[in-house]
Amino acid sequence: MAMNLKLLGPAVGLFLTACSGSDSSADQATPPTALVTLAQATQGSIAETVKLYGVAEAGPAGSIALSAPTEAIVARIVAPVGTRVTRGQLVVQLSPAPNTRLDLAKASADARAADAAYARAQRLRKDGLVGDADVETARAAAQSADVTLASLRGRAGSLALTAPAAGFVASVANNPGDLVQAGASIAMITNGSGLRARFGADPTVARTLSSGAQIKIAGTKGRATVSVPIQSIDPVVNSNTRLASVFTTLPPSLGIGSGEVLQGEVATQTQSSAVTIPYQALLDDGGQPYVFVVASGIAHRHDVQTGPTGGDRIAIVKGVSSGDRVVTDGGTALEDGMKVRTK
Incomplete structure (x- = not known):
């Protein structure tokens, strides 16, 4: 006997809905x-460690400053920063400043006048018109004026700043046309020895460190991480970076070059x-x-x-x-x- 599907339809639907509801409840009961x-x-x-960032630089033993012997003007920078130089190679050429030329001209005139006065005193002494003391005074004045002139000429004549040893030009402080004072450092030559690292540290961190503590320097360019001792700490805060300076030794065996950027890590408390x-x-x-x-x-x-x-x-x-x-x-x-x- 044939079944009436129309009559069975609602029942089938209820059965499927019940089955579907049962599966959904089972899914919801499973925790994620x-x-x-x-x-x-x-x-x-x-x-506890902190990271420090710094740069390799020549230490005091490995750096040589080239200074202006007298007030001068920077005429030419022959060897810019990074140039490898040999002993005696010209690095910076200076020219006399206006005041230096005036001082030299005045010293020349003073020396001529003093020499003439000394010669006149000697003639007058022969004629018996002056005594030995007058001659000695004129001689001393002439000698002093000649020494001053020689000194100025020597300084004016040494305005070619040359490398005193082979190395690299680490820095040049001025540009062509700048007026520099006598004794001012114009360029720095590093010979590669006595290399050190300068790390910048927050002043509060720098106060917790001490000489001899180890800084781990991260390895780069195939180098392994190494530990080096702190050499000294400068607590004076740099006006630009607002950081104190921590210096460490850098053995030549590390193969680190001057100017290389470094990353270090140091323990501040245990x-x-x-x-x-x-x-x-x-x-x-x-x-x-x-x-x-x-x-x-x-x-x-x-x-x-x-x-x-x-x-x-x-x-x-x-x-x-x-x-x-x-x-x-x-x-x-x-x-x-x-x-x-x-x-």
Whole structure:
């Protein structure tokens, strides 16, 4: 006997709807599971470190300043910064300043007048018109004027500033046409010896450092990271960078060249018996640091109080115990109480 499908239609629809509703409820009853990476909190000492940035430069023993012997004008810069120079090679050519030319002209006139007075005194002494004391006075005046003239001529004649030793031109302080005072440093020659590093440090950080402390210099160009001792600390703040200067030795074996940019890391304080976790496990909620600690496959949010940071780990003063497993990857998608599985 044929069945009436029209009559069966509503019943079939109700059955399918009931089945569909049952599947949906089953899906909703299954809690979400997050895929995460875990790491263990450990106990030990941790040194808080800060990064410093600096540059390699010639130390006092490896630098030679070329100075203006007298007031002069920079005529030519023959060897600009970075030029390799040999001993005696011309670096900067100066020309006499107007005041220098006037001083030289006056000294020449004074020397001629003093020499003439001395000669006249000698003639008068032969005629018995003056005494020996007068002759001696004229002689001393003539000698003084001649020495002054020779000194000015010597300085005016040494306006070609040459390299006293082979090396590189590290800096040139002036431009052609500049007027420079006597004794002013015009150029700096470095011979590659006595190389040091100058790091800029926040003044508060610089005050915590001491000579002999080690700075780790990051390796570049195929070099490994090395540790070098702090040589000295200059607490005077640079007016441009607002940083103090920290100097370290740079052994020639490192192969670091003058002018090379460097990155260093130095410990400022050490905390012993601290619970530490990977820094990447730390999350932030409006200024409140927190982590997810996983126990029995469930992630629990723990608000924490942090301590010193050293390298890729951070000390946790409160909120995590040694041996706890914390989420290091996937934590941003977690909620408190969510089930997790590890990668």
